[in-house]
Structure formats: structure tokens, C-alpha cells
Amino acid sequence: xxxxxxxxxxxxLLLGTxxxxxxxxxxxxxxxxxxxxxxxxxxxEAAGERAGxxxxxxxxxxxxxVLPNTAGCHTVKEAVTxxxxxxEVFGTRWVKLEVIGEEDTLQPDVFGLVxxxxxxxxxxxxxxxYTTEDLTVAERLLAAxxxxxxxxxxxxGSGHGLNNLFGLKxxxxxxxxxxxxxxxxxxxxxxxxxxxxxxxxxxxINTAVSQAADPARMAGAFAQAVIAGREGFLAGPIEPxxxxxxxxxxxxxxxxx
Amino acid sequence: xxxxxxxEWREVRAGDLAAALAELGFADAVxxxxxxxxxxxxxxxxAAALAExxxxxxxxxxxxx
Numbered sequence: 153x154x155x156x157x158x159x160x161x162x163x164x165l166l167l168g169t170x171x172x173x174x175x176x177x178x179x180x181x182x183x184x185x186x187x188x189x190x191x192x193x194x195x196x197e198a199a200g201e202r203a204g205x206x207x208x209x210x211x212x213x214x215x216x217x218v219l220p221n222t223a224g225c226h227t228v229k230e231a232v233t234x235x236x237x238x239x240e241v242f243g244t245r246w247v248k249l250e251v252i253g254e255e256d257t258l259q260p261d262v263f264g265l266v267x268x269x270x271x272x273x274x275x276x277x278x279x280x281x282y283t284t285e286d287l288t289v290a291e292r293l294l295a296a297x298x299x300x301x302x303x304x305x306x307x308x309g310s311g312h313g314l315n316n317l318f319g320l321k322x323x324x325x326x327x328x329x330x331x332x333x334x335x336x337x338x339x340x341x342x343x344x345x346x347x348x349x350x351x352x353x354x355x356x357i358n359t360a361v362s363q364a365a366d367p368a369r370m371a372g373a374f375a376q377a378v379i380a381g382r383e384g385f386l387a388g389p390i391e392p393x394x395x396x397x398x399x400x401x402x403x404x405x406x407x408x409x
Numbered sequence: 410x411x412x413x414x415x416x417e418w419r420e421v422r423a424g425d426l427a428a429a430l431a432e433l434g435f436a437d438a439v440x441x442x443x444x445x446x447x448x449x450x451x452x453x454x455x456a457a458a459l460a461e462x463x464x465x466x467x468x469x470x471x472x473x474x
Contacts, residue, residue, distance in 0.1 A: 168474030178472075193473025194441060196415040196466065199434035204469025208439050211470065221473045229446070236448040237441030237468055308474070358474035 168358025
């Protein structure tokens, strides 16, 4: 059990809702994942199609908490305005704050991110900033009022897992009391297990599940991975060594030459 | 008057945002609105007068990561 802005959360797997083959498969994946938090976004609605209305009723039936994002925003103003609109539509103060700085990597614009976070925290939003592993940026985000950080593992949708282990470990060590969620770049369940083994509180997955051949099955696999990773962290992993250490006792070895 | 509705030019008779939404077929829909890049909260739509060339953004819940 950990808490996100005073909300107790059991499942350490947060799930994105984008790019599933069908709404039915999205529902199956959410159920198989055991997640309690899913991310959603806001997009232009066509009057005739009312796609957003159908999606919203599906999400409400899932009975999970929603975390609206500001995906696609490249400026502070766009992100702040999107957050205002999301708060009204979804009825939550939670917002996954994304201010994209670079097209190829979808790397966050950390300067805009800090500025937008300051504005939104002052307006009583509960901000989940999508950030890098940079310690100074993390410091500034916390000073702005964020009480959760979401560092990337690697670029969104890349499936590369945890790109900068050294930086992520430093972030975890430096902010031991802050809920840290690895967001973006996780490709397979072992990446998620690794994040939890390092002491990260949770992972947010989308593409790795929604684009898997069998999304519901993959969601279940991730659910097991985060449990295994967390248990491994709590159990106190050994330190890696360069040389072998025999695991069987040396004393009492028979002389059989 | 002509308005840009979600990026497309539309002829609209209504003079305020609430009436425009109804005219455009969005009555009762769950959505958020902005005019010329400024968020207009739902309770203020009736008082939000529209002018020729205004840009309306009508956003609804959608899949997201």
C-alpha cells in the first residue's frame, strides 16, 4: 500500500488507456492488471460520433480512479489550460502534467514543466509531473508543490526500459519519502520488476500492454511483475559482486581425488 | 456568423457558447470548452458571447497514456 496525494493505492501498476485494439480489450486489460488508476486525456469531440462520450461511460464502468494527462501540450499555457478543462470534465484535482520539449524523444521540457507545476499547484491541483531523472528538476518540482514525481524510464512508447539506472537510483536515494512512479519506456514485465526492485513505488504502463499481441495477458504479467519486484525490494537484495562466491559450504567438502 | 469549431469553419446562428453547443449537437455531452485558447467553465458558457471568427475548442474524454 502506498499513497498518492493521501489516497491509499494497493496496486503498483498504473495503466494508460490508449491504443488498445478495441474498447472490450481495454476493459479486459484493466481488469487483468488489477490497476486502481488509469490515465485519460482530452481530445476534440465530433458531434456526430460522440466517441468521447462512449469512452467516458466505459471508463466509469471500470470503477477505477482517473488521472487525466496533458499529453500533446508543448507550452505552459496549453498544459495549464488543458489541466483546467480536464479538472472540469473528469471532476478530479489530479493531473499528469506533460509539457513536451522535443518531438523525437518526447522528452519533457523541464523548464516549462516546473513553471506549469507551480501555477497548477497554486491553484490546488494535485500534480503528477512527467519528468526526467534530473535531481535539480525534481527538487524544483517538489518546491513548486508536487508531492509525486513521475520520472521517465526511457522515451514514451520505446520499450527500452530503464535507460539511466545510475540517475534513477540517485533519484530514489535522494527523495526517499516521495512517491516515485516510473512513467514511460517500460517494454516488458522484467523492466517493471526492475523498477520496483530499485524501490520505485509504482510504474505507469501503456504501450507495452496495449500493443502486445494479447493485451489482457500482458496486463496480468505486469501485475505479477510489480508484485515480485516490490517483494524483492522489501526482502533486501544482495549486493552484486565481481567474483564468484560458492553457495555450498566449503568446510566439510569431501576429499574424493 | 462563422466560427472555427475544433479547427473547422462552421456557420453558427447562436450568439453565446451555450447556445452554440446546443446548435452544434453537443447538448448533454460531457465536454470542456475553450474560446480563442481561453478555458470557459461550463457555468459561464451562457454568458460567453461569440464573435465572427472565434475559435472554439470542444474537448471530450479520450484514451490517453
